[in-house]
Structures are given as structure tokens and as C-alpha cells.
Amino acid sequence: MRVMAQLGMVMNLDKCIGCHTCSVTCKQAWTNRSGVEYVWFNNVETRPGQGYPRRYSDQETWKGGWVRTARGRLRLRAGGRFKKLLSIFANPVLPNIRDYYEPWTYDYETLTDAPLGDDFPVAQPKSLISGQPMAVEWSANWDDDLGGAPEHGPRDPIVERIRTESEDKVRFEYERAFMFFLPRICEHCLNPSCVASCPSGAMYKRAEDGIVLVDQDQCRGWRMCVTGCPYKKVYFNHRTGKAEKCTFCYPRVEVGLPTVCSETCVGRLRYIGLFLYDADRVTEAASVENEHDLYPAQLELLLDPHDPQVIAAARRSGIAEDWISAAQHSPVYKLAKQYRVALPLHPEFRTMPMVWYIPPLSPVVDRLTETGHDGEDAGNLFGAIDALRIPIEYLAELFTAGDPEPVRTVLQKLAAMRSYMRDVTLERPRDESIATAVGMTGGEIVEMYRLLAIAKYEQRYVIPTAYSGEARELEELGCSLDVDGGPGMVAGSGPFGEASGRPLPVSVETFHALRHRQTSEELADPGEPGARINLLNWDGKGRPAGLFPPRRTASEPESGTADPTADPRPDTPMAKDRP
Amino acid sequence: MSGVDVLLWGVLPYVMVVILVSGTIWRYRYDKFGWTTRSSELYESRLLRIGSPLFHFGLLVVIIGHVIGLLIPESWTDAIGLSEHAYHIQALVLGGIAGFCTLVGVGILVYRRRTSGPVFMATTRNDKLMYVVLVAAIVAGLATTVLGTGIIGEQHSYRETVSPWFRSLFVLQPDVASMGQSNLEFKIHTLIGMLLFTIWPFTRLVHAFTAPLAYLFRPYIVYRSRDAGPATRPTRRGWDRVG
Incomplete structure (x- = not known):
């Protein structure tokens, strides 16, 4: 047994409202550059829908991921090493920019430059790829909220597959339609086919936390990773000629902060934590014959962090104590392996x-109530699961390779939780038979409810820092004045006043600033050095308390920084330097 | 043997090697991020799928042909009973086909670069210069193959002029006289070739130096430890690791 640690994420799809805040903040943080205009490390897809890029999950076309050969071995679907090298001069199955979408901007200048005329000037869309005017016909979210579903929906590969079984399961008429949202980031797989596809060896899995990254200095732009990834989450930067992908926000995660997409999720539906897994058995688990066994095999890989044998093996592999402890408190381990509600x-x-994803339980309670049933009665709920608006078959194609049984079990657990918790809330005697019907105990159900419904920041994100085991080596923090309240404790401030001493790493400064903002009860006190006002919350009018440091009294000597509220003095050197 | 001959065939080759080697080392050390194929397949793939393999595979055969023609002495092929005439026939047929494929391939690629809007937008001046030199080298090379083997004009046995000179370069005693006896087509092709290798490190052609042959031998999944963390930085005085 070779124990390795892996950062994982769970998303609770029941809570996703499709607001795209995760996508937008991720884009602002990572891909707001030229060459990656079309790149969405995080995107939110409406299901049923084609996804991004179009029909990416159809591996007959895109040849991503692995296949099991007749001899029981794993082979890259796009071909092995020799085939890769032979097709290196022109990758035969690379998606075209039109399979994503042609990024564009608008010709805003004509709005102000247009000569006086009878017509209103219009800002024409212009391609960011060719610079020419273009007709906007597709984008990353063209079929958002089932927009154009009668036309685009039937092209969803999953819809195509389950329609061959039953025409009735998926309907796009308004009255019978269903939808849910699927936010997607890089899966940071245990058996990443993008890494295996990279001819240069530039892609790698970090040994410490399992994050899959691209070494930008070693990437030569052969583009095999784009084909290799079945989720199409490796993108090609067409300006730099290098591959780029979701980094699991490693600069944030290393200092214990959640990813940008998780931090900004308004539904608080994302959970981040550690898995411990047995790296020696990954290939074996990935090559089981029956596709339906892949999900159980993957669960088998995840090791119980409370098992003394596992702990001993983890220590032998050099996993630090605080990482083992983080794995024991990991919300993702609880949801995926302990409660088995994430797929x-x-x-x-x-x-x-x-x-991992907790599948959505459709608005089942209201539906049952409408038909005159007790919508929160466990028996009624269990019975209704097969008649849910979102067909189990659809979810099964997404999460369990088409096996409906695990999905049904998860939905029953979620239904049981509602029913059981109703008795708790109404202070009625708890009906333990509801819990046992789904193979759980009442205590477990309450714990799961707390994690899913009311878990706080610290319970949703249990992220061990990269450095705690090496704290002594973290030279920037190594300051003898680090006592509580001492100058060394304040970010950005050294022993000789503000900004003196060695510069702080940005990650550390951000960490302190964010923690301060999240944990402090009141507005930042401007008298306190290092405190900040969040300008994003300021509407630009008036002057909120704490925006400026307090006025100095006349008796106090003038310091170097001018009081911004005072009259501007054009003769000071600072004012001269300004344009 | 004139002074010009000494300059062209005794000095220039070594200047070219110095620039090629030092330029490549410099580029690798200071511009690893720019070391890429700069693929434009994302914009256009229909023409690329025909032109690029045609060009690259043709070029690989051409390179093998150059290695055989330049490095293997005539006496060796004589020894295995391959006549001068037979050697020229196979060189003409194989070299001609490969050279033609290369030329057609690069023709398709240049056409694509000019006519496909996004690809043309992504073409730098550096690329244009490189294409001119590259196409010139291919055309001149193809001319030597066709002309030098006696189909048109007089047959020229480059294995008695160019090849001895090429081999003599490696022992640092350039046989300038041999090269001086070669004909004009070969001299032009050789000069353009040297120009191509001189600009090589400063163009996108560097991607050829990192052909990923190691892919055949490495394990599929690559693991790497987190680097550039504080632990790998030099420790400050007084903070040395204990134990």
C-alpha cells in the first residue's frame, strides 16, 4: 500500500442555481488574457445540453480518456505512444475553435466616432481571432437554461443514448422539460489521461496533493493533452502555444484558502478536502471489466483515514501529521465514501x-403535495424517486456509467434526510426506521444534514497548508517579533514601520487580509495598522466610516503621507509626480 | 582556391555552428516559455492535416538522405557493389519524391498561412523570414537533385566534392578545395542551408530540437514534487534544518 494524498471537491447540485459566479470569478482570476479568451477553467452547463466544448462527452468523436483492451489493459483511446508520435504533426482529433466558440468583442469605437447620420451607430461584433466582423452564433453557454433546447437539446450525447432506450424519458416541450446545472472544473484525476498523453512530459500530478498541472516551460504545444482529456478541461492558449488548465487555485490552496470558484459560490455548494488513496491500486481499479464496477472500484481506492494501518502507511509515505488530521476531518471523504452521496x-x-457530485433531488416534495400526498413522508418520497422529473437514467449516464442503482440509493438517502429531519425539527419522536431503510443511523443522518445544510466555512473547506510541516523554512514569516500583537504579526509591516523589512509574499498577505475580513465582526478599524476597507462594497458616494485614517490633531507633527481630505498642494513633490 | 572560397567553405561553417550552438543554449536558458511549436491547428485544421504531415515526413526522409549522402564515403558503397549510376538513380528517386513531398507540404502550409485569416494574423515577421529561407533551401536542394543527377544538364557527383568537404569540417581541417570544385547549384544550396541553421535557434524551428522521443520510454503518469516552495530555497543563516 502506497498512500498518497489528493485534494478533492464535492459539489451539491441541489443547491446550484446556475448563476455562473464561479465561472466569472475564475475567469477574472485566471483566464482574462489574450489567447485564452475562450478558456473556461470553470464552466456551468445546463443539463440536458451539449456542454462545453460542444458534445465533449461523446468519446466516439473526441477520443478522450482510456479504454480497456481485450487483454484487460488500459490504452489511451486516441492511441498509444507510437500512434501519438506518428500523428504529432497534425493531431487528428483536436477540437476546432468553433467547437468551443469564436471569442469576440464589440467595435465600441463606432458608437462615439460615427459621423452624424439618420441611423443609430451600432457596435458590431468583431472576432478576437481574425479581427473581422462576425456573426455570433455560438458561445460557451449558448444553451444556458435550456435556451434553444428543442433545437440543441437532442444533440446532448446522453440524450441521444437514453432516447434509443425510451423516447419518453427526455422531453423538451416546456411542460415536460427538466433541467439542472452542472458546474465543471478539472477533475484532477487519479489516472489522468491528459498527463499520459503529453509527449513532452510537461504535465504532471503533484505528489503532495494530486493537483494536475502543466509546466509552462516544458510544454511544447503538441496538443495531445487536449485530445487526451475526456472532459476537455485542458485548453490550448493560441497566443503562447502552450496548454493551460485549472490549477485547483494551488497558490491559494497552499496557504489553506479554498479555490476561487468555491470561495465565491453563492450557494455554498462546494466542499474541499483531502482523500487518502492507495496509489498502487489505481491502474487495477481503472481497468475493471464492467463499466458499472468503476464507481465501486474508485470508492475502494479511498482509504479510511481513521484506520491505524492507513495512518501508519501514510506516515511511512511522508505525509505530515496535519495532513492526516485534515484527511480525518475531510468533508469530501465523508460525502463520497462515508455517506456515499457524492458520485x-x-x-x-x-x-x-x-x-464528485451530489445528484439533484428534483422538486419532489411540492409535486407530491400537489397530488394530495404527504410530500415529506419517507414512504411516499421513496416511491416517487423513480418518477422524478429528472430521470434517474440521465443522472446514471452522468455519474455511474449508466447504472441506475447507486443514483437511486443516493436520492433515497437525500429523501430520507428530509423526512427524518422533519421529525427532528417538529420535535416529534424520531423514526429510526427511515434511517435504517437507507442503511444509515439517525446520528449519521443528522451529521450529514449539518454538513449539507449548515456547515460553516471551516467545515466546508478543510485544507491543510503546504507549509506547516516546513514552517521553520518559511523564511518570510521567520521573524523574532512574531509574538501576538508584535509588529511581526501584522501583514505588510516590518520592525521599522509600514512596509519596512522584507516584502511579504502576496499569498501570505492575501491570506491575512482575507482572514481578517472573514472573521472580524465589525468594519475594519482604520486606527489599526493593516486593516482594510473593502472598496468593492463602496458605492462611491459619501464616505463610509473607516475609509480614511482619522484626522490628525493640530498638535501632531505632519507625517510623510498627506491627508487625502486636505486641500491638494501642488507644490509638494508627490503631487508633481502625478500626471 | 580563392580567398572567397576559404571564407565561404572554411570560415562560415564554423561561424554557423557557433551561432547555432550558442544561440540554442541561450534560447533554452532564457526563453523556455517561448520554446513551442506555436501550433495554429486550433484555427484551421483541414489544410494542416494534409500539408503538415506531408512536409514533416518528407523532411525526415530528406534528412536521412542527407546523412547517407554526406557521411557515407563513396568507397563504402562501391565496396558493397553499388555502382555510381545505381546510387544516383536511387538518390534521384527517393530524394526526388521526398523533396517533392516536402515542397508540396510547405506550399500547402504557406498557402494556408496566407489565406486563412486567423493563421495569417498569428504569423510574425520572424515566421515570414523563416519561411523564405526554408522554402529557398528546399527549392535549391530539389534543384541540385534534379540537375546534379544528369537529367537536365551535366551530372555532378557531389559525393566527390561536397561530401569530403562536409566530413572534413568535423576534423577541423576543412577541405575547401573539394567544395570549390562543386557546381553552382550545390554551392547555393549549401549557403542557404547554412543560413537556415544560423537563424534556426531564433525561430520557431527550435521545436525540432525537443522532438519528444523520451515519450516512448517514460511511464504514462508523471508525478512531480511541489517545487520552488520555501523548502527548496536556500535557508537563511540561523534557520538551518535540525537533524
Whole structure:
């Protein structure tokens, strides 16, 4: 047994409202550059829908992931090493920019420059790829909220597959339609086919936390990773000629902060934590014969962090104590393995993805109530699960390679939780038979409810820092004045006043600033050095308390920084330097 | 043997090697991020799928042909009973086909670069210069193959002029006289070739130096430890690791 640690994420789809805040903040943080205009490390897809890029999950076309050969071995679907090198001069299955979308901007200048005329000037869309005027016909979210579903919906590969079984399961008429949202990031797989596809060896899985990254200095732009990834989450920067992908926000995660997408999720539906897994058995688990066994095999890989044998093996592998402890408190381990309500996305690609999803329980209570039933009665709920608006078959194609049984079990657990918690809330005697019907105990159900419904920041994100084991080596923090309240404790401030001493790493400064903002009860006190006002909350009018430091009294000597509220003095050197 | 001959065939080759080697080392050390194929397949793939393999595979055969023609002495092929005439026939047929494929391939690629809007937008001046030199080298090379083997004009046995000179370069005693006896087509092709290798490190052609042959031998999944963390930085005085 070779124990390795893996950062994982769980998303609770019941809470996703499709607001795209995760996508937008991620884009602002990571891909707001030229060459990656079309790149969405995080995107939110409406299901049923084609996804981004179009029909990416159809591996007959895109050849991503692994296949099991007749001899029981794993082979890259796009071909082995020799085939890769032979097709290196023109990758035969690379998506075209039109399979994503042609990024564009608008010709805003004509709005102000247009000569006086009878017509209103219009800002024409202009392609960011060719610079020419273009007709906007597709984008990353063209079929958002089922927009154009009668036309685009039937092209969803999953819809195509389950329609061959039953025409009735998926309908796009308004009255019978269903939809839910699927936020997607890189899966940071245990058996990543993008890494295996990279001819240069530039892609790698970090040994410490399992994050899959691209070494930008070693990438030569052969583009095999784009084909290799079945989730199409490796993108090609067409300006730099290098591959780029979701980094699991490693600069944030290393200092214990959640990813940008998780931090900004308004539904608080994302959970981040550690898995401990047995690296020696990954290939074996990924090559089980029956696709339906892939999900159980993946669960088998995840080790119980409370098991003394596992702990001993983890220590032998050099995993630090605080990482083991973080694995024991990991929300993702609880949801995926202990309660078994989180499922992997498309396990049939055999990459062992590490972003898990709690499938959505459709608005079932209201529906039952409408038909005159007790909508929160466990028996009624269990009975209704097969008649849910979102067909189980659809969810099964997404999460369990088409096996409906695990999905049904998860939905029953979620239904049981509602029913059981109703008795708790109404202070009625708890009906333990509801819990046992889904193989759980009442205590477990309450714990799961707390994690899913009311878990705080610290319970949703249990992220061990990269450095605690090496704290002594963290030279920037190594300051003898680090006592509580001492100058060394304040970010950005050294022993000789503000900004003196060695510069702080940005990550450390951000960490302190964010923690301060999240944990302090009142507005930042401007008298306190290092405190900040969040300008994003300021509407630009008036002057909120704490925006400026307090006025100095006349008796106090003038210091170097001018009081911004005072009259501007054009003769000071600072004012001269300004344009 | 004139002074010009000494300059062209005794000095220039070494200047070219110095620039090629030092330029490549410099580029690798200071511009690893720019070391890429700069693929434009994302914009256009229909023409690329025909032109690029045609060009690259043709070029690989051409390179093998150069290695055989330049490095293997005539006496060796004589020894295995391959006549001068037979050697020229196979060189003409194989070299001609490969050279033609290369030329057609690069022709398709240049056409694509000019006519496909996004690809043309992504073409730098550096690329244009490189294409001119590259196409010139291919055309001149193809001319030597066709002309030098006696189909048109007089047959020229480059294995008695160019090849001895090429081999003599490696022992640092350039046989300038041999090269001086070669004909004009070969001299032009050789000069353009040297120009191509001189600009090589400063163009996108560097991607050829990192052909990923190691892919055949490495394990599929690559693991790497987190680097550039505080632990790998030099420790400050007084903070040395204990134990």
C-alpha cells in the first residue's frame, strides 16, 4: 500500500442555481488574457445540453480518456505512444475553435466616432481571432437554461443514448422539460489521461496533493493533452502555444484558502478536502471489466483515514501529521465514501476523477403535495424517486456509467434526510426506521444534514497548508517579533514601520487580509495598522466610516503621507509626480 | 582556391555552428516559455492535416538522405557493389519524391498561412523570414537533385566534392578545395542551408530540437514534487534544518 494524498471537491447540485459566479470569478482570476479568451477553467452547463466544448462527452468523436483492451489493459483511446508520435504533426482529433466558440468583442469605437447620420451607430461584433466582423452564433453557454433546447437539446450525447432506450424519458416541450446545472472544473484525476498523453512530459500530478498541472516551460504545444482529456478541461492558449488548465487555485490552496470558484459560490455548494488513496491500486481499479464496477472500484481506492494501518502507511509515505488530521476531518471523504452521496462524473472514462457530485433531488416534495400526498413522508418520497422529473437514467449516464442503482440509493438517502429531519425539527419522536431503510443511523443522518445544510466555512473547506510541516523554512514569516500583537504579526509591516523589512509574499498577505475580513465582526478599524476597507462594497458616494485614517490633531507633527481630505498642494513633490 | 572560397567553405561553417550552438543554449536558458511549436491547428485544421504531415515526413526522409549522402564515403558503397549510376538513380528517386513531398507540404502550409485569416494574423515577421529561407533551401536542394543527377544538364557527383568537404569540417581541417570544385547549384544550396541553421535557434524551428522521443520510454503518469516552495530555497543563516 502506497498512500498518497489528493485534494478533492464535492459539489451539491441541489443547491446550484446556475448563476455562473464561479465561472466569472475564475475567469477574472485566471483566464482574462489574450489567447485564452475562450478558456473556461470553470464552466456551468445546463443539463440536458451539449456542454462545453460542444458534445465533449461523446468519446466516439473526441477520443478522450482510456479504454480497456481485450487483454484487460488500459490504452489511451486516441492511441498509444507510437500512434501519438506518428500523428504529432497534425493531431487528428483536436477540437476546432468553433467547437468551443469564436471569442469576440464589440467595435465600441463606432458608437462615439460615427459621423452624424439618420441611423443609430451600432457596435458590431468583431472576432478576437481574425479581427473581422462576425456573426455570433455560438458561445460557451449558448444553451444556458435550456435556451434553444428543442433545437440543441437532442444533440446532448446522453440524450441521444437514453432516447434509443425510451423516447419518453427526455422531453423538451416546456411542460415536460427538466433541467439542472452542472458546474465543471478539472477533475484532477487519479489516472489522468491528459498527463499520459503529453509527449513532452510537461504535465504532471503533484505528489503532495494530486493537483494536475502543466509546466509552462516544458510544454511544447503538441496538443495531445487536449485530445487526451475526456472532459476537455485542458485548453490550448493560441497566443503562447502552450496548454493551460485549472490549477485547483494551488497558490491559494497552499496557504489553506479554498479555490476561487468555491470561495465565491453563492450557494455554498462546494466542499474541499483531502482523500487518502492507495496509489498502487489505481491502474487495477481503472481497468475493471464492467463499466458499472468503476464507481465501486474508485470508492475502494479511498482509504479510511481513521484506520491505524492507513495512518501508519501514510506516515511511512511522508505525509505530515496535519495532513492526516485534515484527511480525518475531510468533508469530501465523508460525502463520497462515508455517506456515499457524492458520485464521480463519467467514471466510464476510466480516469478516476476526483471532483464528485451530489445528484439533484428534483422538486419532489411540492409535486407530491400537489397530488394530495404527504410530500415529506419517507414512504411516499421513496416511491416517487423513480418518477422524478429528472430521470434517474440521465443522472446514471452522468455519474455511474449508466447504472441506475447507486443514483437511486443516493436520492433515497437525500429523501430520507428530509423526512427524518422533519421529525427532528417538529420535535416529534424520531423514526429510526427511515434511517435504517437507507442503511444509515439517525446520528449519521443528522451529521450529514449539518454538513449539507449548515456547515460553516471551516467545515466546508478543510485544507491543510503546504507549509506547516516546513514552517521553520518559511523564511518570510521567520521573524523574532512574531509574538501576538508584535509588529511581526501584522501583514505588510516590518520592525521599522509600514512596509519596512522584507516584502511579504502576496499569498501570505492575501491570506491575512482575507482572514481578517472573514472573521472580524465589525468594519475594519482604520486606527489599526493593516486593516482594510473593502472598496468593492463602496458605492462611491459619501464616505463610509473607516475609509480614511482619522484626522490628525493640530498638535501632531505632519507625517510623510498627506491627508487625502486636505486641500491638494501642488507644490509638494508627490503631487508633481502625478500626471 | 580563392580567398572567397576559404571564407565561404572554411570560415562560415564554423561561424554557423557557433551561432547555432550558442544561440540554442541561450534560447533554452532564457526563453523556455517561448520554446513551442506555436501550433495554429486550433484555427484551421483541414489544410494542416494534409500539408503538415506531408512536409514533416518528407523532411525526415530528406534528412536521412542527407546523412547517407554526406557521411557515407563513396568507397563504402562501391565496396558493397553499388555502382555510381545505381546510387544516383536511387538518390534521384527517393530524394526526388521526398523533396517533392516536402515542397508540396510547405506550399500547402504557406498557402494556408496566407489565406486563412486567423493563421495569417498569428504569423510574425520572424515566421515570414523563416519561411523564405526554408522554402529557398528546399527549392535549391530539389534543384541540385534534379540537375546534379544528369537529367537536365551535366551530372555532378557531389559525393566527390561536397561530401569530403562536409566530413572534413568535423576534423577541423576543412577541405575547401573539394567544395570549390562543386557546381553552382550545390554551392547555393549549401549557403542557404547554412543560413537556415544560423537563424534556426531564433525561430520557431527550435521545436525540432525537443522532438519528444523520451515519450516512448517514460511511464504514462508523471508525478512531480511541489517545487520552488520555501523548502527548496536556500535557508537563511540561523534557520538551518535540525537533524
